[in-house]
Amino acid sequence: MDLNTVLEVCDAREFQDWRTGDAWLGGGTYLFSEPQPHLRRFVDLSRTGWTPLRWLQGGALEIAATCTVADLFRFTDRPLFRECCNAFLASFKIWNMATVGGNLCNSLPAGPMISLTAALDGECMLRAQDGVLRWVPAAEFVTGAGENVLRAGELLRSVTLPAAALARRTAFRQASLYGLGRSGVLVIGTRDRSGAFAVTITASTTRPIVLRFRLRPSETELGTAIDQAVPEDVWFDDIHGLPQWRRHMTLRLAEEIRRELA
Template sequence: MDLNTVLEVCDARDFTGWRTGDAYVGGGTYLFSEPQPHLNRLIDLSRLGWTPIRWLPNGNLEIAGTCTVAELFEFTDHPLFEQCCHAFLASWKIWHMATVGGNLCNGLPAGPLISLTAALDGEILLRSPVGVLRWVSVHEFITGAGKKVLRPGEVLRSVTIPAEALNRRTAFRQASLYGLGRSGALIIGTRDRAGELEITVTAATTRPIRVRFRNWPNAAELRTAIDSAVRPGEWFDDIHGLPEWRRHMALLLAEEIRRELA
């Protein structure tokens, strides 16, 4: 879609100051999907030259905000990365344009890279227009449907996955109202070497919900923990699923995961 209110496109390498009406553009798959009448300048991140994805000396995995879905998928054979990338149900073009940073900064409940990085304890590095850096966990970054703690002018520089999280056993479940539909519930379970279980609920809720168990829970304990963690109004409600159905599927899939990882 043409953005006919945009008067200027600025290279991020030459960008000096943030102003009202600005927006960063990475892949642009969301930005150009619907009217953006409040925008009049785009700051293009594509020429910053950030390494898309790399291993750090301490074994952690750093994913740049400009890393595309295709680059993420091709980098590792970790099953959870493959499952979350396929949860996009997107075209070849989207896979090669949509970015990790864009998916996180949109903050949509069905964002599968939110699901991936939240389940693996991702830490986001944000950079202000004047170079001030701050770290925030994925769980703290997303506060509601489309809501995040991103401050004006901040750009998502990277998200880092700790080595320990990458070594956990994982289980993945997804449900949609129809075959190629947007996720109505996306649940990920992880089990570490000490046997602790962690369940992350996304898509069904307005923000990532995590419950953790040091001692292995039974079905009733898991159900109670999830219901207690989701506050009133946090079961998402839109055309892709009613809150009651989303809750039902989240609890059902979480129980499947508990049994798989037991």
């Protein structure tokens, strides 16, 4: 879509002053998908040269905000990474442009990169205009439907997944009202060698919900924990699913995961 209110595109490497009407431009798959009448300038991140994915000392994985879905899918054959990439249900053209950082910053409940990074204890590195860095857990980055912790002019630089989280067993479940529809429910379970069990709920809720257990819970314990952790107004309500259906499917898929990770 043509954005006729955007008057300028500047290179992020030479960018200095953030002003009203600015927006960071990564892949642009959301920005160019609908009118953006409030925008006047794009700050282009495509020439920053950030390495899309790299292993850090100790086995952690750093994912640059500009890493594309296609880059992530090709990087590893780990099932959870590929399942979350496939949850985009998008064409190869979108995969080659859409970025991990863009998916998080768009902060839609159905964003599968939100699901992936929250489930694997990701740590978001945020950079302010003056260069000051701060770190926020990926599970706390999104605060509501289309809302997050970013301040004016602040940039999501990368997400780091710790080695311990990458070593866990994982299980993935996703549901939609129709075959190729947006995720209405997405649940990820993890379990480590000590038996510690975690469930991450996204898509059915307005923000990620992560539940942790020292040992695998019983079916009743898991269901009770979910109901206690998700306030009634946090179950998402839109054309892709009613809150009652989302809660029902979340409980059902979480129980399937509990059994799978026995």
